Amino acid sequence: MMQQVYPAANHPYCYELNKDFQFAAAHFVPADEAGKCRQLHGHTYYANVTVAGDELDSTGFLVNFAIIKKLIHDRFDHTLLNDDTESFSGTDPERFPTTEVVARTICEIVQAYLDGTANRPECVQVYLRETPTSYCIYRPKRKAARDGG
Secondary structure, three states: OOOOOOOOOOOOOOEEEEEEEEEEEEEOOOOHHHHHHHOOEEEEEEEEEEEEEOOOOOOOOOOOHHHHHHHHHHHHOOEEHHHOOOOOOOOOHHHOOOHHHHHHHHHHHHHHHHOOOOOOOEEEEEEEEEEOOEEEEEOOOOHHHHHOO
């Protein structure tokens, strides 16, 4: 993968970790309005996941780079995303496997893992490139805002 500079996520944390990886997957968007994307087709997705936090774990990591890749690559590489009914839906537009929803889903999967760690960092951004000219950035609402704190 070529070195890339991504838009920066605004956050108050001391540490920021970015992990680049790619995965190949097929999908279709089950809506007539999706045009050609309604047809089954594939992409080599390029992803960047940004994790931030103030505390390192017992190994001196915010989170191990390899874990982030494994969480997503092992799940989605060489799959038909529509078959992952835990993540995506054929009837709910909020869960169609669009680039936006895939980016959000990556964030949710990574955050679910991070929530189980002792240092509890946050996934603050997912950048997902679907084609050389099309990408999406997903930034979840801040945890403190979600938790009312």
